[in-house]
Amino acid sequence: MSDVQEDRLLSGRTVLVAGASGGIGEGTxxxxxxxxATVVATGRSEERLAGLADYVKEAGSGTLITRIVNVGDADSEKVRAQLSPYGALDGAVVSIGDWGSPERTGILDISDREWEEMIASNLTSHFHALRALTPLLSREGALVHLSGFSADIPYPFAALVGATNAAKKSLVRSLDAELNGAGPRVYELIIGPIRTRPRAAIGADNPGWLSAEDLGRHAGRLIARSGPYADAPLQYLITRAHGVRTTPPQ
Structure with a gap:
């Protein structure tokens, strides 16, 4: 695909990014x-959304709309009402939740409070987002959901992150099976460590990692149903060396 075609890939389409002011969200x-694309960027902080708008102000031919909306809110009807002015969406990218504390704790030392907080922030919020956003998508549209690779592998001393990622993966895969071609396409992207501005700022960066912009470009191609992976509902994007896979890398 040429650069000119890539620049026009989502022209005339409206895509929502949930969690747009986060590191992955802003790159996406x-x-x-x-x-x-016309991008409806949602988040929970007016200040952070303003920072996003400043960061992408010279991004190209697309149009940015920012909205303070918590897509993980339990009141799905309220969320849909907040987003209904944008009509049937062509795509939605869900990059929300809790990617885990830097402090590592063994399973046997996790408190009930820590368990409940992680379930709420990194699983229940995604269930609410799927319930709110899927009906807003056009039948030809696409929902792109992100989960970490800990969904597929043991994750010692951060088991709650892995457990919720595995549950999210199952939830999204089940939604795809239930829709069975009768609704928007649903993609589950299992991702490895991602290069973001916040990570780079604390010295966590590796040229072998995919970047948040790489994820965004890939999500855009899926929404446009362009490229060799458009009909693959489960994909793995772990490192640059691995590329895009439809089965877990070994």
Whole structure:
């Protein structure tokens, strides 16, 4: 695909990014804008959304709309009402939740409070987001959901992150099976460590990792149903060396 085609890939399409002001979300938003989309960027902080708008202000041919919306709210009807002015969405990228504390705790030392908080922030919120956003998508649209690779592998001393990622993966895969071609396409992207501005700021960066913009470009192609992976509902994007796979890398 040429650069000109890539720049116009999402022209005339409206894509929602949930969690747009986070590190992955802002890179995804930037990439989608460069592909020509109208991006409805949602988040819970007016200040952070303003920072996002400043960061992407020269992103290209797309149009940015920011909205303070908590897509993980239990009141799905309220969420849909907040987003209904944008009509039937062509795509939605869900990058929300809790990627885990830097402090590592063994399973046997996890408290009930820590368990309940992680379930709420990294699983229940995603269930609410799927319930709210899926009906907003056009039948030809696509929902792209992100989960970490800990969904597939043991994750010692951060088991709650792995457990909730595995549960999210199952939830999204089940939604795809239930829709069975009768609704929007549903993609579950299992991702490895991602290069983001916040990570780079604390010295956590590796050129072998995919970037948030790489994820956004890939999500845009899926939404446009372009490229060799458009019909693969489960995909793994772990490192640059692994590329895009439809089965877990060994």
């Amino acid at each position: 938003t930037l990439a989608l804008l460069r592909q020509g």
